[in-house]
Amino acid sequence: MVMKEKFKSLFSLPWGRFLGPIDLIDVAVGFSVYRTSDAAEFKSLFRVYIKNEEFNNQNSLKSVIATASYGKEAPDGDGIVLSPNEYKRKSNWPIDLISEGDFFYNIENNKLYHKDKEIDGRRLLEIVYDWHVKTTKPIRGFWIRFKLLWFHTIQAGFWKFIFQIVAALQYLVSGEKIKIFDRLSDPHSYRYQSIEVKQSELIDLWGYKVKPWIAGTYAFLHLFGYSVLYHYNYGPIWLMTIFKVDFLTFMYGIVSLGLANTFLPILFSPINLKEVLKSLQSIFWNSAIRKVKI
Numbered sequence: 001m002v003m004k005e006k007f008k009s010l011f012s013l014p015w016g017r018f019l020g021p022i023d024l025i026d027v028a029v030g031f032s033v034y035r036t037s038d039a040a041e042f043k044s045l046f047r048v049y050i051k052n053e054e055f056n057n058q059n060s061l062k063s064v065i066a067t068a069s070y071g072k073e074a075p076d077g078d079g080i081v082l083s084p085n086e087y088k089r090k091s092n093w094p095i096d097l098i099s100e101g102d103f104f105y106n107i108e109n110n111k112l113y114h115k116d117k118e119i120d121g122r123r124l125l126e127i128v129y130d131w132h133v134k135t136t137k138p139i140r141g142f143w144i145r146f147k148l149l150w151f152h153t154i155q156a157g158f159w160k161f162i163f164q165i166v167a168a169l170q171y172l173v174s175g176e177k178i179k180i181f182d183r184l185s186d187p188h189s190y191r192y193q194s195i196e197v198k199q200s201e202l203i204d205l206w207g208y209k210v211k212p213w214i215a216g217t218y219a220f221l222h223l224f225g226y227s228v229l230y231h232y233n234y235g236p237i238w239l240m241t242i243f244k245v246d247f248l249t250f251m252y253g254i255v256s257l258g259l260a261n262t263f264l265p266i267l268f269s270p271i272n273l274k275e276v277l278k279s280l281q282s283i284f285w286n287s288a289i290r291k292v293k294i
Contacts, residue, residue: 003055004029006110011048011121018046018125028055030065035129037070037094044094044132045069046125050105064103064112066124068132070094091145095135098291099128147292156288163280170273172217178277180284218260 007029013021014033021031030049037043047067054062070093072081103124104113112119114127135141135148160180167178229235242248 003107007050007105010110010112011125013121015122024049028052029062033125041073042071043073044129045071046128048124060106060108061113062105062107063101064105064124066099066103066128067097068094068128069096070132091149092136092141094133095131095144095148097128097131099131102127144292151287151290151292156284159280159284159287163277163284166273166276166280170277178274180281214261218257221260 004023008021008023008031011021011031011033013019017036019034019036021033024030024032024047027049030047032045032047035044035046045068047065049065050062051065074081102114105111106113112121112124114124119127135145163180167180170176170178242252
């Protein structure tokens, strides 16, 4: 019997609510198995395997990885949907988990161990399942639910809020719309995209193409100046003369906007908050996908 079959036979599947095992194609030794639940169309998926690099080393005792995930059965019946749009996960649902360093398999005597205690395959699945459903227990699961709420929702939400404030400031001084990457359904792609940057389209003012942030700053400065002059009831004759003549007003607008378009980027060029935003993005993700000890 090949090693994969010997390992799989230790679990005596199917039994109870655990269905038949399915061989994993990305590892030499390992399988996945579904466990049905009381909720219609929902079930848990367990994966039990030995990493290829672990299997190929010289040690007879191999570390066994066990994972558990909970979700709705895929429409085609092949797998479960872990992060769908059609339903929202509840805090008291079974938790998705990865166990590494808890279970071991001795390839010489074909036995499984939990820490240093010998167990059988059924007991391994029972232990992982007990961890998996701990969040469903009103009292015993309170602390784990609180930690998940604190790190994944409250703390992550706080850092997302700070990110959005800094991103708004960055937009005001650069015109770059920077969005936090928070698609938790696709966490691995964060390795390739830390922040999402989108350049604003130019807008037309009197035939002059400028970035929206420059136009906004230009308008704000003039409104602020007008408010100050109005408050102190001060109207310089040279300025009033300009705005009484359409031609002079148009010339003033072109020249002042050109100066703003030239000097505002220079004035705000030292203010580059992208590195701050990248750090906030990283802090957000570290909290949002933080591993919580069960």
